[in-house]
Amino acid sequence: MSTTFATPRITSRLPQVGTTIFTVMSALAQQHNAVNLGQGFPDFDCDPRLLDAVNAAMRRGLNQYPPMAGVLPLREAIAQKIARIYGHGYDPVHEITITAGATQAILTAILAIVHPGDEVIVLDPSYDSYEPNIELAGGRAVHVPLTPRTFRPDFDRISAAISPRTRAILINTPHNPSATVWSADDMRRLAELLRPTDVLVIADEVYEHMVFDGAQHESVSRSPELAARSFVVSSFGKTYHVTGWKVGYVAAPATLMAEFRKVHQFNVFTVNTPVQHGLADYMADPAPYEQLAGFYQRKRDLFRSGLASTRLKLLPTTGSYFQSVDYSEVSDLNEEAFCRWLTSEVGVAAIPLSAFYPGGFEQKLARFCFAKKDETLKLALERLNACFS
Secondary structure (H helix, E strand, C coil), X not given: CXXXXXXXXXXXXXCCXXXXXXXXXXXXXXXXXXXXXXXXXXXXXXXXXXXXXXXXXXXXXXXXXXXXXXXXXXXXXXXXXXXHHHCXXXXXXXXXXXXCHHHHHHHHHHHHHCCCCCXXXXXXXXXXXXXXXXHHCCCEEEEEECCCCCCCCCHXXXXXXXXXXXXXXXXXXXXXXXXXXXXXXXHHHHHHHHCCCXXXXXXXXXXXXXXXXXXXXXXXXXXXXXXXXXXXXXEXXXXXXXXXXXXXXXXXXXXXXXXHHHHHHHHCCCCCHHHHHHHHHXXXXXXXXXXXXXXXXXXXXXXXXXXXXXXXXXCCCCECCEEEEECCCCCCCCHHHHHHXXXXXXXXXXXEHXXXXXXXXXXXXXXXXXXXXXXXXXXXXXXXXXXHC
């Protein structure tokens, strides 16, 4: 006779959190054999040279724990890249840490600086991990909307949201999901706004090398004033088409990084050793990230030109690998219902922009990811044109 034991009940730390829309839409795409332009990951392979570099590191026996902050050659390569592109010098020993992806980096930064009762300004629409991270630290997310449709920062509203409890502001450029980028003037205004405060910046710059039409990425690292108060987050997964490796990094002033590493050593400790060595070797050639904007701009242009004759209105795409469309001329459904219908009936998966707002905000907008093989994009375009031309 078996005995059944009851599992003790717990109080959820994140009672409002369920399955993410990305997981839901990817599962729906698989169920209906739809082209998955929802979740943001490539369906093509990385450079074989990168695989060779990682494999060589494994063969050299580099398979044990690395230093907690990351292998020094990789941190040195990152420091050299930042100095060359953005003109800011970070000490690779004390000011750069390798992380298990950008999501872990953002959580660790928040846990390092946010105390119970602190506030963190979040600009909506925003990536879905930001607010749960703040809540886990005992803080409160203060939501400030970007200007609807243009998704430009509204500095008057940001200023009004700053209070004595504000510990940090989270910014994301190039922006997911809207595919907009911050300008040099935006960064100047942010620096002016924060100058009389002790507010810190967490800058999510994972799409830093995907800025189009000859523009440049305005990293907070370009501004000495902002860099002095910022954690700058980036992602090798996004840059080198290896999202499943989950390796990123953070650059920050030594005093901020010391607190970051106190948390990092206990929630991750360190990151995959041979991958770090392989990345360090691969970064000796800057061409892969220098050519990334052109690579994705061609895919953007292929996708946009393929939708130009449809009744889907294209929003501007100036950075990242996302394209948002206004579907108001083709459907009265709300955004999630439209994306579900699009997946099951048209055979192309997308993500509703309302999923990036607390409580949802309906604008009749859906986001596609064009980080796909050309044949994948052409199949999606064929299906979309058949339905919406």
